[in-house]
Amino acid sequence: MSFALDVFSIVANGAGVFFFVAGIVGLLRFPDALTRLHALTKADNLGLGLVVLGLLTRAGSLLGALKLIAIWALVQLAGATAAQLIGRAVRRKGPAV
Amino acid sequence: MSVRLALDIGLALLVFAVAARTIFARGAFEAVVDYVAYGLLLSIVWIRLFAVDVALTEDAIGGGVTGVLLIGAAARLRSAETVAAEETPSGSLRVFAACLCLLVTAVLAGVVLLLPDPGPTLAPQAAEHLAETGLGNPVTAVLIAYRAVDTMLEKVVLVLAVVGVWSLAPDRFWGGAPGEARAARPEPTLAFLAQVLPPLGILVGIHVFWAGANEPGGAFQGGAILAAMWLILMMARLTEAPPVGALWLRLALVAGPAVFLAFGVAGFVMASGFFSYPPGFAKPLILFIEAFMLLTIAVTLPMLVAGPPRREPRP
């Protein structure tokens, strides 16, 4: 059982890292600010989400697990808000800002 | 172990690269964003040094109030940048400065490499009396019990800095509020964030403060998080900075050092001397003092960011 949990943890963490890499590649390769913003939010949500999921299996206590979930939820909130704000700034001033 | 060492070297190079960016970036705004990123990396370095309390301070202050202060300043100073760019010193001075800095770095690096291992330490002394303070976190014990005068004076420095910032106000604005008048309509997205975040932030701030007695955390870190929450309310324009003449504001600013000092003096009567706590009551007293310091920090830091008064006081 613990072996299965370990495998799950490693797979989830690996998938999280994959999304971070994907996000960075998007940030580097996409042509304009709005599409780059799109890539950024995916990395934020899925990358950290999967890393947190992987680490949840190792959380020692309920409080620790709740903290991990809270971290993810807060980053979701921050990411979504920042994306909105940046997106609006881009639209207001044009992509060259 | 070798993987970890490689990681550490990578982290070190990263920190250095971002620091170099901060110095050599073209525009001030770029430099400031680099500096914020640098603060984040630094808190990872502190984790690697097993100094979690420091990491918490670095990210609570560096990620919150410092970022807001510097980004705001860079945006205001944008128009002055082109003028200042003409005053870049000559090539020979740069070379001289570079040589000087390399020398300083070399000397410091030599000192670092020549340090004895294990080095001199006060940890056993800190551990010896830890039980008497009733605390589990040695860093908090050092801050509030062993080196209490330092910490009290540091709060005084914070208050003096606020006095300094406020004294930059033009005469006609004295007693007024910092910052611009509230906008007619706050930006909806920002307002949403500023409504959701503070309740959670206050919870986390108080948790960090409370946990600070035994786990990494404490009044500084908790206070900096609370300060950031007040700041986001002001940034979203859901609330305004209070006028600097407000009595409650001034009381809150001096509450921390005043209470701390009062208990320090009371140590003469209740215990063996200045800033000593009566045995058995140390922990409740420390938490009581820390609660007021939390308040002072949570009020001081946003006032430092908000700057001098910029509006005439209401009659």
Place this chain on the structure above:
Amino acid sequence: MTQATLAGLIGAALVGLGLYGLITNPQPLRKNLAFNLIGSGVFLIFGIFARKGAAAGFPADPVPQAMVITGIVVAFAASALAVALVLRLHEETGRATLRPDAWTKPPSDGAGSE
């Protein structure tokens, strides 16, 4: 222990880097950033003292750690005051420069005058 030494070496490098920025960069805000870099370099060197002083079951000596925490807070207060001074100077003269001869000229004098 190599990690601690490494951190100390970055600290040394950061002090040098910050010093260079402090000397050569003409903008006060950038000087402020550079000064903060020097500060954090010094803090990191404190960090290696703390880590090397690990004893009595603590992973790091708490005394230097507490001093660094105090230092971070004081450094913030100092930067906030410095930033306020620069902003006020800018409001007053339209410039942000440390050259005294530039302060007396009115802001409308324009950028091309020197």
Place this chain on the structure above:
Amino acid sequence: MAGMILFTVAVGLIRVLSGPGDVDRLMAAQLLGTGGIAALLLVAAATGVRGVEDVALGLALLAAFASTAFVTSAAPADTPDPNPADDR
């Protein structure tokens, strides 16, 4: 694992270095924040240091601050918008 995230973050930083505009720099800083949180959690799991969750929690709370400060200070309320019609 933490290394790979750190590497990702490093490449992200190159973006910070070469970003064509302030917005890109901000996006890189945002991603760096999230990546930093992930790296922090993984480092904590790998080395078993206590209390790192609280550090990550603090970072997560403040993750939106740089972007917020940029947006609110980019158009200060005391200077009139140069061309208000452009707002929408």
